[in-house]
Amino acid sequence: MTLLSRAPTAVDLPAFLPVVLVIDGDAGSRGALRCALEGAGYAVHEAGNAQIGLAKAAQHRPGAIILDFGLPDLTGLETLRRLREWSQVPVLVLSPFSEEDTRVAGLDAGADDFLTRPYGNKEFLARMRALLRRARPPPGDGTARFGSVEVNAKLRQVTKQGRQVRLTAREFALLHLLMEYPNQVLTHRQILCVLWGPKAETQTHYLRIFMLRLRRKLEDQPDAPRFLQTEAGVGYRLVADPELK
DSSP states (O other): OOOOSSOOOTTTGGGOOOEEEEEOSOHHHHHHHHHHHHHTTOEEEEESSHHHHHHHHHHHOOSEEEEESOOSSSOHHHHHHHHHTTOOOOEEEEESOOOHHHHHHHHHTTOSEEEESSOOHHHHHHHHHHHHHHHSOOOOSSEEEETTEEEETTTTEEEETTEEEOOOHHHHHHHHHHHHSTTSOEEHHHHHHHHTOGGGTTOHHHHHHHHHHHHHHHOSSTTSOSSEEEETTTEEEEOSSGGGO
C-alpha cells in the first residue's frame, strides 16, 4: 500500500471531516445522530447535558457542535451564551420549536444554523457540510508558522529556526493535511482515508510511524510535543497556538 506522493489538494480534503460534539439530553436522539454522523465519516463525542457538553467542548475542541435545545440542566440559549464566551466553534441547533422568535433568539445567542425537528438525515448532513464550509478559513499565501517552524506549502519547504528541514513526500503530506485544519482533531480514519485510501482506515501503525518522524524533526522535545499532539483514542491535531488547547 502506497502513500500519495503529493500533499492533499482541495479535491482530496472534502472527503475528510472533523470531530463533532453532540449535546443532547435524549439518549435515543444522541444514538441516532451518532449513527448518521459516523455513517458519513465523522468522529463523534457525546454529552447528555449542558455542563458535560461545555466541558467536552473545552477538552476536545471539536470542529462543530450539534446542540439540542431540550437539555435537562440549562436552556439552549444559556448554553450557547456560555460557549460563545470563549469559543467560535460552528454550532447547529436542533429544536422541536418552529416559532420564528425561537430561531431568532438562537441565532442571536450565537448559533450558526437552526434545524427544526423532525428532519431528514439528508438535510441534516447537508446542513453540517454547509456549516463547515462556511467556517473554514480562506486560503492564505501558502505559508504557515507554529513555534519556530515555518512551512511554505506552495514551495514545499519547511524550516525550523531558519534552517531547512528535509521532509519526505509522505511526511510533508501528513503535515500539510494537519495544517489545513489547525487546532482541530483529525481522526485516524480521516487521515488514513485521505493519505492511504479508504481501504487503509484501520492501518493506524502507518500514522504512528510518520507522526514519530515529524515530531523528531519539528518538535524541540519529541517525547513531549507542543504542536503535533495526540488525541488519545481519536487521532491527531496540529496546535498552531498551544495557548488555544
